[in-house]
Amino acid sequence: MAYFLAVANRKGGVGKSTISVMLAHAFSTWGYKRVLLIDLDAQSNSSLILLGGSQWIETQRKSLNVAAFIEDRMYAMNPIADYIVGKAGDVTDAQGRVPTLSLLPGSLAFEDMQDELITHYSRHNTPFRQAKLKCANHFRQALAMAAPLADVVIMDCAPGLSNATAAALALAAKVVVPFRPDAVSEFAVDRISTIIEGKGYDDVMSIPPEKRRYICIANAVRSGGKDDTIIDTIAFNHPTLAARMPQSTDVANAFDWSDERQTMDEKYGGSVAALRAVYDELLTTLGAV
Numbered sequence: 001m002a003y004f005l006a007v008a009n010r011k012g013g014v015g016k017s018t019i020s021v022m023l024a025h026a027f028s029t030w031g032y033k034r035v036l037l038i039d040l041d042a043q044s045n046s047s048l049i050l051l052g053g054s055q056w057i058e059t060q061r062k063s064l065n066v067a068a069f070i071e072d073r074m075y076a077m078n079p080i081a082d083y084i085v086g087k088a089g090d091v092t093d094a095q096g097r098v099p100t101l102s103l104l105p106g107s108l109a110f111e112d113m114q115d116e117l118i119t120h121y122s123r124h125n126t127p128f129r130q131a132k133l134k135c136a137n138h139f140r141q142a143l144a145m146a147a148p149l150a151d152v153v154i155m156d157c158a159p160g161l162s163n164a165t166a167a168a169l170a171l172a173a174k175v176v177v178p179f180r181p182d183a184v185s186e187f188a189v190d191r192i193s194t195i196i197e198g199k200g201y202d203d204v205m206s207i208p209p210e211k212r213r214y215i216c217i218a219n220a221v222r223s224g225g226k227d228d229t230i231i232d233t234i235a236f237n238h239p240t241l242a243a244r245m246p247q248s249t250d251v252a253n254a255f256d257w258s259d260e261r262q263t264m265d266e267k268y269g270g271s272v273a274a275l276r277a278v279y280d281e282l283l284t285t286l287g288a289v
């Protein structure tokens with residue numbers, strides 16, 4: 001049965017999709033795991049990175065995406081496998097083989113579908129809070145269907161806090177929280193920690209760090225300047241990997257789609273060692289994967 005990881009932060013642009021894709025590549029090529037990435041963001045950035053533009057358009061045309069899957073389940077118990085794309089990504093493992101990495105693609109219709117779901121569950125004068133709860137259950141049950149299909153399921157969450165994100169946070173055994181070391185990131189990490197643990201801030205702080213359901217990763221770290229101080233402050237209050245992803249054009253460029261599959265070294269260039277350190281430390285932290 002799969003280990004569910006959510007990658008989330010209400011703050012936008014912190015590297016959720018970047019880290020989701022990197023981890024999907026790392027678990028599948030280095031860890032030889034069957035990995036499924038579920039793209040829970042209408043922007044569909046991780047889908048575009050893992051499929052390239054033309055393949056992604058093709059999946060939309062065929063309704064192979066998470067919005068179609070969740071919506072169809074209002075009326076029929078369609079298997080999740082019918083919506084998944086295999087052989088995603090453009091990397092090979094060390095033996096030159098295609099890793100077992102699949103994708104439940106995102107969809108531009110994802111936000112509209114969430115509104116539709118709420119409308120569906122609001123029928124017969126159902127109170128809004130109850131409809132929202134039913135909606136969250138619908139999402140959680142639908143996403144849980146992925147369990148037999150993979151060893152690791154990575155859910156790339158949209159910024160903000162949607163029903164889909166709430167369901168992913170509830171389902172996840174662990175939530176990876178990427179942050180950029182800037183002036184407002186401390187506030188963003190404090191907030192997401194209370195949402196994940198479902199408790200007030202003081203109660204979250206009273207949970208021993210190793211017992212918390214989330215782990216923070218500092219991303220796009222610049223050397224020198226204030227970044228170290230900000231990371232140390234966050235790490236003092238929240239479980240945080242010692243390994244960090246530096247700000248690097250090799251990370252940004254890694255997401256250009258390549259028609260020819262590449263090794264991880266070719267794909268990630270100068271940032272591959274940092275990714276390896278993040279992956280290794282995360283594995284130790286997760287233990288059970």
Ligand SMILES: Nc1ncnc2c1ncn2[C@@H]1O[C@H](COP(=O)(O)OP(=O)(O)OP(=O)(O)O)[C@@H](O)[C@H]1O
Binds near residue numbers: 011017221246248
């Ligand atoms: N370590 C890094 N070094 C350089 N560029 C990075 C790094 N991490 C992320 N980026 C770039 O920052 C931008 C935002 O990253 P990404 O899309 O992963 O963030 P996100 O949190 O998923 O955003 P959103 O909230 O919109 O979903 C992208 O252009 C990405 O290439």
Ligand SMILES: [Mg+2]
Binds near residue numbers: 017018041158
């Ligand atoms: Mg994203």
